[in-house]
Amino acid sequence: MKKLGNQTYSFDSPPTIVDCASIVGPKEAQGPLGKYFDLCIDDEFWGEKTWEKAESKIIKETVNTVIAKSGISSAQIDCCFAGDLLNQCISSSFGLRELSIPFFGVFGACSTFVESMSLAAICTESFAENTLCATSSHFCSAEKQFRFPLELGNQRPQSSQWTVTGAGSAILSKTGSGPYITMITPGKIVDMGIKDGNNMGAAMAPAFCDTLTTHFLDSGRNPSYYDAIISGDLGYVGKEIVLDIMASKGYNIKSNYNDCGILIFDKLKQDTHSGGSGCGCCASVFSGYLFKELRARKMKRILLIATGALMNSTSSQQGESIPGIAHAISIEI
Amino acid sequence: MNPLESKQTYQQYVEQKSPNSPILKNCFNAFWVGGLICTLGQIISNICKERGFDIATSGTIVSIILIGIAAFLTGLNLFNKIGKFAGAGSLIPITGFANSIVSPAMEYKSEGYVMGVGGKMFTVAGPVLVFGISASILIGIIYMIFATESITLV
Numbered sequence: 001m002k003k004l005g006n007q008t009y010s011f012d013s014p015p016t017i018v019d020c021a022s023i024v025g026p027k028e029a030q031g032p033l034g035k036y037f038d039l040c041i042d043d044e045f046w047g048e049k050t051w052e053k054a055e056s057k058i059i060k061e062t063v064n065t066v067i068a069k070s071g072i073s074s075a076q077i078d079c080c081f082a083g084d085l086l087n088q089c090i091s092s093s094f095g096l097r098e099l100s101i102p103f104f105g106v107f108g109a110c111s112t113f114v115e116s117m118s119l120a121a122i123c124t125e126s127f128a129e130n131t132l133c134a135t136s137s138h139f140c141s142a143e144k145q146f147r148f149p150l151e152l153g154n155q156r157p158q159s160s161q162w163t164v165t166g167a168g169s170a171i172l173s174k175t176g177s178g179p180y181i182t183m184i185t186p187g188k189i190v191d192m193g194i195k196d197g198n199n200m201g202a203a204m205a206p207a208f209c210d211t212l213t214t215h216f217l218d219s220g221r222n223p224s225y226y227d228a229i230i231s232g233d234l235g236y237v238g239k240e241i242v243l244d245i246m247a248s249k250g251y252n253i254k255s256n257y258n259d260c261g262i263l264i265f266d267k268l269k270q271d272t273h274s275g276g277s278g279c280g281c282c283a284s285v286f287s288g289y290l291f292k293e294l295r296a297r298k299m300k301r302i303l304l305i306a307t308g309a310l311m312n313s314t315s316s317q318q319g320e321s322i323p324g325i326a327h328a329i330s331i332e333i
Numbered sequence: 334m335n336p337l338e339s340k341q342t343y344q345q346y347v348e349q350k351s352p353n354s355p356i357l358k359n360c361f362n363a364f365w366v367g368g369l370i371c372t373l374g375q376i377i378s379n380i381c382k383e384r385g386f387d388i389a390t391s392g393t394i395v396s397i398i399l400i401g402i403a404a405f406l407t408g409l410n411l412f413n414k415i416g417k418f419a420g421a422g423s424l425i426p427i428t429g430f431a432n433s434i435v436s437p438a439m440e441y442k443s444e445g446y447v448m449g450v451g452g453k454m455f456t457v458a459g460p461v462l463v464f465g466i467s468a469s470i471l472i473g474i475i476y477m478i479f480a481t482e483s484i485t486l487v
Contacts, residue, residue: 050443144440151407151436152457153416153423155359158352193340194347202347206337237351241336244350248335274352 001125005218008185015124015131016176017331020287021066023058025139025165028276028284031265036288037166038065044140044165052086055138055165056095058280059084062167063096063134066287070171077101077171078128081116084136084279085109085163086145091136101132109308110137110204110232111187113168113283114327117304118184121329124172136167137278146197146313160198161235161261161277162270168283170291179294183219183330187211189310191323197316201238201261201274204307207324208234209245211305215328216251223253227299230290232282232306232326233261235274260285260306282306294333301332359420366415367422374399374426396427403428407435433457 001011022037029040041058048054059082067074080099082092083106093105108115116133124131142163143150172181190207208231216222223229234242239259246253260282261275286304293299305328311320336346374395381391406412412432415423423429434454441453455462 052443148457149436149440151410151413151432151439153407153412153414153419153429153432153436155354155417155420158354192337192343194344199347199351202351206343209337241347241350244346245336248337 001122004183004220006214007188008183008215008218009122010183010219011121011125011181013125013174014180014182014332015121015172015174017179017181017291018072018130018171018173018176019066019070020168020170020291021062021069022168022284022288023062023065023166024280024284024288027139027162027270028164028166028264031270033264033285033289036292037284038062038069038288044138051138051140051144052090052094055084055086055091055136055141055167058138058165059092059095059134059136059167059169060098062136062169062287063099063132066132066134066169066171072130072171072173074099074101077130077132079104079120079123080132080134081106081119082132082134083107083112083116085142091138091141092134095136096134106135108306108325108327109310110200110277110279110282111306111308111325111327112279113286114232114304114306114329115186115308117170117172117181117329118186118327120170120172121181121184124174129174131172132169133172134167134169135279135283137163137165137280139163139165139278142278156273157198159196159201159235159237159274161200161233161274162265162272163278164233164264164276164281164284166280166284168280168285168287170287178333179291179331180333181329182332183215183328185211185215185218185328187305187326187328189323189325191321193321195316195319195321197311197322199237200277200309200322201235202241203309203322204324204326205234205238205241205245207326208238208242208305208307209249211326211328212246212253212303213249213251215303215330219330223251223256226256226301226303226330228290228302229253229257230285230302230304231257231259232304232308233275233277234259234307235261235277236267237274238307263289294331297333301330303328303330362418363420363422365422366419367426370399370423370426370428399427400431403431404435407432408439412436430458430461433461
């Protein structure tokens with residue numbers, strides 16, 4: 001592994017993503033990517049008594065699915081990286097407590113999936129044979145923790161995003177025939193003073209642009225190197241802002257840039273306003289859709305940049321602004 | 334133009350870039366749904382008065398019935414849909430108040446009846462109660478100072 005420029009690392013022997021799995025909720029199943037997911041659950045409780053338990057079950061079953069699909073047993077996995085949005089990451093720790101794999105809990109808000117993949121890739125290149133990453137989010141448990149009760153009759157602002165109910169999981173291995181994680185660019189925390197918790201896309205867009213330009217400068221690559229540059233979940237508002245900022249920096253990414261939060265829902269039919277968000281959004285879109293496209297070689301080089309808003313409900317009540325972060329991984333086959 | 338020139342320029346830029354709520358449509362829906370709820374209240378009130386109740390008792394009966402309906406619709410997962418459509422139209426009348434107490438009670442039932450339902454029931458309505466009661470005490474004091482005669486009349 002070697003360092004390029006300021007904050008990009010390229011792997012000498014790039015780890016392979018052996019397999020991915022995803023499970024999503026009913027609303028995500030009705031979205032444009034519905035047919036790509038491994039399993040779509042019929043209701044938000046999935047037979048459990050609480051939404052928190054349901055979310056744990058979703059991440060647990062996603063991990064079981066990826067283990068079954070990859071043919072790599074849990075005993076062969078050296079460590080796992082997992083995280084979610086609930087306080088102290090209970091969905092992943094409760095969901096994976098019976099797994100008996102050394103466990104690292106990771107928090108990077110909605111950027112957790114790519115953060116986990118970056119850490120897992122580093123471990124896989126150095127000491128581990130196989131590693132696992134998984135993240136989840138649940139619309140109901142996230143609303144309960146961050147916003148209002150579900151049954152409250154209020155109106156959501158146009159710039160707000162819809163937390164995805166779902167999970168994604170991936171197994172990385174030292175050996176394999178790709179797709180490979182070839183580079184990572186861990187992001188810096190960027191805070192441009194946005195305080196509106198209903199406009200996360202605007203809060204995270206500067207961090208995304210910072211990581212993306214740094215990646216281009218460090219790696220010497222340009223936007224056209226990638227078949228697709230995909231952001232974690234900036235939504236429609238964030239995407240517009242990103243295109244403006246990147247244009248002002250002299251990069252044109254209009255033709256190959258898209259966003260997981262935009263891909264997962266149909267804005268007009270599903271009334272999701274600015275698009276999807278949550279740890280499960282980037283995880284399920286990558287595991288369900290992008291990974292399959294890479295495997296089918298419909299896309300050969302993608303840059304996945306998950307973005308996170310590093311706040312909680314107390315910080316926003318105390319009037320703090322929302323720091324954003326974005327981590328990038330380059331995946332090639 | 335570089336939107337990231339300074340925090341201030343970025344905030345102004347975001348303000349301009351973010352989509353606005355459809356204010357005209359929202360106001361129109363709030364107006365007719367709110368009006369409909371108030372008309373319903375007036376009909377109940379008139380019926381009560383015709384049956385021989387005085388104004389104060391009729392008002393109480395109206396409140397009880399509207400709160401009952403709103404709580405019931407909240408439980409049926411319908412009030413949030415009305416609220417999303419009508420906004421302030423269903424929020425400002427007493428129906429919104431009922432919804433703001435029933436919805437957290439339902440949400441936090443999973444944390445038990447004491448700390449969940451009991452403890453969290455007023456998370457949304459709490460501020461309304463605190464400031465509503467404070468305001469009424471303040472108005473009461475002002476009323477007492479300037480209109481002592483009319484108090485004795487009541």
